[in-house]
Amino acid sequence: MTVRSWRAILFAFAVLGHVLPADAAQGAARDAVALAQQYESGLSVPRDYGQALSLYCEAAQRGDPRAFYGLGWMYLNGRGVVRNDALAVMWLRKAADRGIAQATNLLQLLSRVSPAPAQGCPRPAELLRQAGVKAFPRASAPPAIRNVINETAQHVGVNPRLLHSVVSVESGFNPQAVSPKMAAGLMQLMPATAARFGVRDSFDPRENMRAGATYLRSLIDKFKGNLTLALAAYNAGEAKVEAYGGVPPYQETKDYVATVKQLCGCGE
Secondary structure, eight states, X not given: OOHHHHHHHHHHOOOXXXXXXXGGSOHHHHHHHHHHHHHHHTSSSOOOHHHHHHHHHHHHHTTOHHHHHHHHXXXXXXXXXXXXXXXXXXXXXXXXXXXXXXXXXXXXXTTTOOOOOOOOOOOHHHHHHHHTXXXXXXXXXXXXXXXXXXXXXXHHTOOHHHHHHHHHHHHTTOTTXXXXXXXXXXXXXXXXXXXXXXXXXXXXXXXXXHHHHHHHHHHXXXXXXXXXXXXXXXXXXXXXXXXXXXXXXXXXXXXXXXXHHHHHTOOO
């Protein structure tokens, strides 16, 4: 099975969630997993896959099954490490054996992948070697992706700095990114949004950027140029912003809005 095909199956298999049971662990392990998820997503803190991996490993050593799932997800998507399905399956099996339903669902999709031999977390130096980098900086757009973003911004009429910032937070400029909630591509389009804007292939950078930027432009217009509300709607949904009469009281959404605006340096 090709990378594109299994990701397409994963994208359609919209039954997973990265928000795992809050009572799965206690104390320091819980705190480490919560912080790892922040560094992995780049919300409220700079995206730092190396720090996320270290924190997941710290929690995994305490036996937190959510950390096993987090490590499996990072290996499956090549976040801070070279993508390794066998290692992903090894970690996901540990999570599934301890009751993480999302891990069980993923393992069904990866049924043909043999797990790597049981092992613990690699040491930091090994993580760096696997990733082939000297550090884990915040993602920056490769030239080809940067050109697509700039062209789309000009065509749609969106501030290019804003669009770069949204893509940075949404996908880390990875056109193959798939979230546990099944958002896909550079602008992390949900299936309904992709269908709404006629997207045939959410992993095509130009298609994805066109749809995501057009949607963002429509939200800016809808909320009369209020960037805070437009970004909140892009993250949490238009209905939630309308229902609460402002930014929904979700920490993820608050962090998302703050992070994008900080990166962009955009005013209202």
